[in-house]
Amino acid sequence: MDATETDRLSACYPILDKLSADARLRVLRSARWMRVPAGAMLFDDRQACEGFPFIVEGSVRVSKCAPNGRELPLYRVAPGETCIISSSCLLGHEDYNARGVTETDTLLMLLPKTVFDDMMNERPFRDFIFHLFAERIADLMQLIEEVAFRKLDQRLAALLLGKGRTLHVTHQQLADELGSVREIVSRLLKSFADQGLVRLSREQVEILDPAGLRKLAAEGSTKA
Template structure:
């Protein structure tokens, strides 16, 4: 299957465009094969276009001067990047960082063509519907950070990924927007309670029911 066919399969909105608009989009498409762990964009960089993810994924995060990072969302095939949308619509620079998590195939739609296609009802609806979905996700993230204790968020993160998790304390801290020392302390506490078993770059879930109690806030002990 060609890259263009994969693009249309992942983004059905393209087939909803008028023939002229669809041709304009495909003719202007800039294809990019990006290795894993590549910085796609960073704070204060200008936004060159609207990305469509064909394969792989991109992690978008807000970074602090001290190096701490708060993951905001991921962009996978069929999804869009709200930061890119916002920058293009407002003619602003990026205010977050985007990094590929795996080898990623992208199609970048130049800003001029993005602006032109907003006149198409199908494309405009696609952009703003996904924009609304991302805003809802970010509101949920704000709620979790503001109102849930770190132990609740960590317990939630550990659940639903199978019995064995192959990860590091640093990776979990990055996912939670915290620091490794805090996460390691909580994991050691979980281990002492018999909830998990810790090994090098591996966590075995021993008591998922106990983790669910913590995640729900039923265990009111402070972290």
């Protein structure tokens, strides 16, 4: 580990500077730095958790996978954030129950399990883990609410908004984001296009009527 990496780590995770001098030194000495290319699987279902990741650059997409190949995205881990699946597995001494895949080239520091266990005795570190644990739980509760109570057309409309005028994305990618299947998403997109809300082309969705999409996201007038 060089000084630049240490500085970037501290910038992303200021909590490390609040640890005692001995604890911080142990973290830095035991750190395992990893550069991982986009699309690499960091962990998978039923795999043992070897440590706690600190993301310094890039992002990791965490999802729950069904035996039939369908995925339900749970959350993303960006620099400065934590992975609730990793922390829960470490705290509960359980294997992973989800999959983590890098979305972009990613730089991370992996804190070994034994050191993570010891750091939980440091109050600043423990408070940091549980605070972000609570935030992730709130995010997951919102996801459960959307899946259970919002129709797919509403969720698709909301997903399209806020990403710019033109989205360079495949129907399969949108389906993966929604935990659905490509055929249903393609049918909904065609319905959106017929209503003049979007224009479709190969691996591209152009937003024509943002106000209409916002209304649809709120009301869900199209039948899925």
